Amino acid sequence: AQSVTQPDIHITVSEGASLELRCNYSYGATPYLFWYVQSPGQGLQLLLKYFSGDTLVQGIKGFEAEFKRSQSSFNLRKPSVHWSDAAEYFCAVGASGTYKYIFGTGTRLKVLA
Amino acid sequence: EPEVTQTPSHQVTQMGQEVILRCVPISNHLYFYWYRQILGQKVEFLVSFYNNEISEKSEIFDDQFSVERPDGSNFTLKIRSTKLEDSAMYFCASSWTRGPQETQYFGPGTRLLVL
Numbered sequence: 001a002q003s004v005t006q007p008d009i010h011i012t013v014s015e016g017a018s019l020e021l022r023c024n025y026s027y028g029a030t031p032y033l034f035w036y037v038q039s040p041g042q043g044l045q046l047l048l049k050y051f052s053g054d055t056l057v058q059g060i061k062g063f064e065a066e067f068k069r070s071q072s073s074f075n076l077r078k079p080s081v082h083w084s085d086a087a088e089y090f091c092a093v094g095a096s097g098t099y100k101y102i103f104g105t106g107t108r109l110k111v112l113a
Numbered sequence: 114e115p116e117v118t119q120t121p122s123h124q125v126t127q128m129g130q131e132v133i134l135r136c137v138p139i140s141n142h143l144y145f146y147w148y149r150q151i152l153g154q155k156v157e158f159l160v161s162f163y164n165n166e167i168s169e170k171s172e173i174f175d176d177q178f179s180v181e182r183p184d185g186s187n188f189t190l191k192i193r194s195t196k197l198e199d200s201a202m203y204f205c206a207s208s209w210t211r212g213p214q215e216t217q218y219f220g221p222g223t224r225l226l227v228l
Binding site for chain 1: 119148150153154156169204206211212216217220221222
């Protein structure tokens with residue numbers, strides 16, 4: 001069965017530091033992968049998505065993610081974190097043959113000034 | 114930019130009461146979804162809806178739950194007789210087409226607390 005794991009529940013980084021949020025998936029075929037962000041009081045906003053092609057995907061707000069099939073990973077990165085990046089980040093996989101997304105538990109990012 | 118809206122943002126109810134969570138999807142979208150997240154757990158799919166019918170539902174979506182598109186804009190989730198374990202954040206989403214590659218646009222959620 002498809003599944004998504006986000007091993008880090010909470011991450012704290014200093015403003016200006018680099019960031020990597022981990023996401024591992026379990027899926028038999030080529031996955032459709034998404035990263036969403038939820039700021040307080042806001043909906044889940046799509047940061048980026050991967051379907052095929054170039055394994056390094058660029059998203060909004062300076063985020064990127066790299067698909068590594070050999071590691072079943074789709075980690076989200078940002079070279080320099082801003083205080084406004086403090087939010088909860090969700091990794092999801094689109095399940096082939098169904099309508100649904102399968103989500104991880106989310107990673108809550110705290111940014112220190 | 115068009116967005117999905119949800120009301121109320123928070124709802125507190127007594128166990129056994131009925132609740133209706135409301136969503137206004139993006140206006141030209143055709144597929145609608147409900148997900149929920151119990152505190153500390155994963156966001157879970159509940160149901161998808163297209164052309165006034167449920168197209169897929171999870172095992173969570175039992176007879177206590179129902180969805181409806183009562184008019185051209187609203188999409189509702191009704192929980193007939195709430196249980197303590199229904200306490201969660203409920204997210205509505207919509208998309209233009211279906212398929213695992215299709216971006217689903219999510220609302221801000223309704224936090225439901227059942228006492």
